[in-house]
Amino acid sequence: MKLFLGSILIIVAGFSVNKYVFSSKAYDGVSTVTDIISVYPVNMFDFKKTMEDYAHHLCYKNEATLNTQHITVTECLSQHENKKLECEKKVFRLAPLNLESEVEVLDYSRQYTQCTLPYKYILG
Template sequence: MKSFFGLVFIIIAGFLVNKYVLSSKAYDGVTKVTDIISSYPINVYDFKKTMADYAYHLCYKNESVLSNHNISISECVDNHDQRKQDCDKKVFRLAPLNLETKEDALDYSRQYTQCTLPYKYILG
């Protein structure tokens, strides 16, 4: 019985550390993906990695909104993971190797987020 409660405590602690420490570290207070980009041009491969991390951030940041629509954070993250590869191909297939302007970054960011997280009420 003690080991069961210990295991439950460890699982809950791990979830809380992931949610409140690890997942939000890079994006504290960020409203747009372009807020974390400091210089242009942006290498499109680095931008793809940033967008994947940002999609996770959006799932965690909008927990209350998602739960109001009966979508859990894990469902949001799973949806991103399932759609990521197809959306990478769809959104970035004709992208240049470097994004030259903030407007380009915002446009690709919007397209990627809408493709991988098709929730019209998620804020980012």
């Protein structure tokens, strides 16, 4: 019983630290993914990792909007995890190894976000 309660406490603490320490600080003041990326060309492998982190940021940043749609942040994160591989294959299957411009980055970012987080009015 103690092990079970301890495990629950550790999981809750991990989510809290992720939400309030890592996710919010890494993307403070970020309104689009191009605010994060400053050097071009962008390696596709680095871009995929950035998009994964950015999707988590969008779930946390838009908590109030999600709540109006009766969706929790946890459900948003679960949706992303469930759709991540499928959407990577769909969106990035014909992508170049390096994204050369801001226009390309924004286009792939929009496609990936819409695929993995299909909620209305999520800003970012």
